[in-house]
Amino acid sequence: MTMRFHPDHLPETKHLFFTGKGGVGKTSIAAASAVTLADNGKQVLLVSTDPASNLQDVFDTELSNEQTAIPSIHGLHALNINPEEAAAAYREKVVGPYRGKLPDAAIRSMEEQLSGACTVEIAAFDEFTTLLRDTKSNQAFDYIVFDTAPTGHTLRLLQLPTAWSDFLETSTHGASCLGPMSGLKDKEELYNQTTATLADEEQTSLFLVTRPEDTSMYEANRASAELHDLGIKNQYLVINGIHPLDSSEDSVAAEFIHNQKQALHELPNALHSLPQYQVPLFAENMEGENGLRAFFQNESVQEKTAASAPPPDLPGTEAIVEEVIKNDTRLIMTMGKGGVGKTTTAASLALELAGKGHSVHLTTTDPANHLSLALTGQSIPASMTISQLDPKAETKAYKQSVLARVSADLDEDSLAYIKEDLDSPCTEEIAVFHAFAKTAARAKEEFVVLDTAPTGHTLLLLDAAESYHQEVLRSTGDLPEEVKELLPRLRHSKETAVIVVSLPEATPVLEANRLEHDLNRAGIEPSWWLINHSFLATATTDPVLAGRAAHEADWIDEVTKHHPGRTSLVSYHSTNSV
Template sequence: MTGATFLADLPRFVFFTGKGGVGKTSLACATAVRLAADGKRVLLASTDPASNVGQVFGVTIGNTIVPVPDVPGLFALEIDPQLAAEAYRAQAIDPVRDLLPAEEVAAMTEQLSGACTTEIASFSEFTSLLADDSLTAAYDHVLFDTAPTGHTIRLLRLPGEWTAYLSDGKGDVSCLGPVAGLDRLRHDYAGALDALTDPSRTRLVIVTRPQRSSLAEAARTYDELLELGMSDAHLVVNGRLPHDVGPDPLAAALEERERAALPDMAPRLRELPRTTIPLLPVNTVGVPALLALLDAAALAGGEQPAGEATVPRDFIGLRALVDDIEADGPGLVMCMGKGGVGKTTIAAAIALELAQRGHDVLLTTTDPAAHLAETVRADVERLTVSRIDPAEAITEYRERVMAGKGRSLDEAGRAVLAEDLKSPCTDEVAVFQQFSHVVFQSRRKFVVLDTAPTGHTLLLLDATGSYHREITRQMSEGARFTTPLMRLQDPHQTKVVLVTLPETTPVLEAEELQDDLARAGITPYAWVVNASLAAARPGSAFLRARAAAEHDSLARVAELCPRVAVVPLLASEPVGAAALSALTQQPARPRPSASLSDAGV
């Protein structure tokens, strides 16, 4: 634990937050294991809709608190959005099920089946951990492994938004459930807000990688959290390449990239207490690896990963994937996956290549934390770059509703409508409408969509499904219509590209996403394995050990999808049009069974 400044004088609540893929889950799990080893009773709660805490420990963790085997004193919880929503609906509907006509019960069920209900249900469980002492009294520390930045900022804003909304006496059944429950909600949300903004009770651990894009995102995160009143923050720079990795051009370039990025971090980040954690030669899965994350000496003399790093024979390059996408003509390409796997980079590279081939292309994003313009950094002919901005979408939606529905109301009615539109539930509806507009444009041009991290995207798809069910219910029998969901389900109109990393946890998460999409009637078109060391064929023994650890993950991806593109880990960050173009200038197919031994390293 030496040098881990974020663990000093640790308060009761600890939030691990930051850009996706920086190691929040690994660090949260490692901290939980270390505290438990020190004799503390610890509750580790994941608020990420795409949680993988259970995968890190190799056990099943669900929507109820369970002990973690082999770690005495450690308990874990993964807040499952769907289970939370089911329980929330039952709480709202069961008391009146036998008192109302069947059609009214059905209408209530439909009202409580949207993304808003899912978010509120999950959030209510989260706030109860902060506000209800009876739930956490048995624990010395409660650690929160949060969703990637954009979703987490949304989550942490909700206590203030809902506290203000409820304090004004608002709230309707479709969002919050029975009015009788509002007093409890008001109490919990106010208590959560107090806990979040009290530095003696809550600490923020902002996790980042030693890379410019990750550090820039960390600075933006810190600014937004400061606005929320959360001031006790520590910075953890995770995955710093060791200095003694041996002579290797790729290792030298990566080390130089990290060395140049750290001094350029925002001054406000430099002022924070900082912990630097070195990159390990193994994946941080299992208790031994988690212990080593905070004490690298624990791996000293241990066995390094054995075997040969290979790229499966049938994997193609990103250029070949664009060939396949182009052959089908205009449509929607959705790059999906967990935060931090490189969705923005892959989406930008695909869009840029299509535009350079003479096609009209719209590159856009639904990710609150995405910055496409910074990734492309150039004006490219035939390429339009945009962003579905939640704040702008909400403002436009409110103005449109007031101008339409509010036109026929009197002054008192307009005032009621205006207050109702302040509900945080409005956000998902507004973003969904913008998303639907993007889907509509894909009929005549290529639209490449960089989606938000998995959990947030699933909420958007939930809203898409709710809208489809409502339209289907309202249309007369035999009527012809097309909803956004129907376009997403049509492989000729929509190509879903799952982006992952060649590591155990990201592949498991992408597999779960594929299962979730299947339940919505959506089949992925392709997978992209990004930042592969096996494909890069490094010479350093340290990086070769990391590359060898990719073998099982790459083999599993080959089993999950017949069309897989692999992108090697690059010496420089793929930012700017030239660097992005380089991603699609790789050979159409890598050499069959390309291996480290074949490369003579």
């Protein structure tokens, strides 16, 4: 049975997890649920474990990994487990006891081993686990609401107890005693308890948040299956953003409603079996505390006229294509928070380049593998090739390559050390980075369009050449030429065009600004901003969509003001939410 989502209908479990593909609205739903529960007299702790968390934007309150009271909402506290801050604290916890006791060179070596992305994930999980098992927090709050990371991150987070338990059980040589695992070796029992808590339907409920769109449903189905395999079967489905009208004479709304109905009709069987809730699409963004409080009010659709502001006079993707051809910029990367349309943008750019007779290679490093869905129904030119970086396949090939390189020169004990080291989860990230660098190297011969993973993954890939430099050397004995060349190529505007993709909404623009800041710190300057999925550009007169379009104008102006002449606008169409 399907019902309107409301906190009054939630299972009475202390731990409430909201998870899903980036951009599906899980932060808003989690935050609105927490606010409503607090308004109902409950003591509530709202937690984010998302590397791209925007809770502090929602509440206009600076958050850290310490519980912070939200001043205007009695009974509500919030905290954000910042992975980078957690990693720094974790690194010092491991290295600190050795300072002053070991030579500086040894300390630097230890810090280098703890400099990779693997440490960031382990540190964040370490805090997550501690919080979940914290007796004081569990006693102080009626509900602990988790605004978890986009689905790929969430699955990684929830899989860690099993992954690390297996690693600890089979570890006999202590290969990682100074690496990321060194701070975890005494917590195996705690992780087993965490796994049990996540799977306990009397303690925990997990809400898979999705939108009525093909790719979002696909991701929710995949996430549900993987969680089920982990023993986490206490799942609920929340379909967010359903248009309240059944039909419309407005052509844009008619297409929008039709696509939503089609997606709902094709809901995967596994999701059909879950208890299902729905959340309507609102004419206004539910921003700030008042918006969150209005989230669950039953209001009828208010008639609105089309947005008063005319569609902005901004170019589409054709301007980007013309520029990269003119400058012979061979490497093109689309970047942005999950759900903003990076995949469709990458596919569109590649198709336009190939349509002009250029040789193009399109690939994805997105673990959700949305590229094939974005190209469904498209005619692929003969000059265009497509590939995907499969993390599991790349890891297997990488392990085989390393072992083939070193086996002949090592004794049995040393080889056992290397094999154990290659069983570390860090190896997958190194392997994917190698493949990423090899694909980017093709830009010497043809246009290469990379559909990168959501923001957190993208930054890890960009940092990899520096963060994993010593790790790669230690594992393989040398640094491949394409790896050494990658970061300089990314920093060279004549060789690489970085396209920051966003939506004309508050949170996506704020997140894209943060992404740009991180890119700048890495010495990378974006070439273009592309504002995707714009209803304002369609001039729709549908009451709901026109209301949303009216709110786009300020955010489009905000982007164009900071990026004059470097902003592209793409109107809504049925597939560009991929």
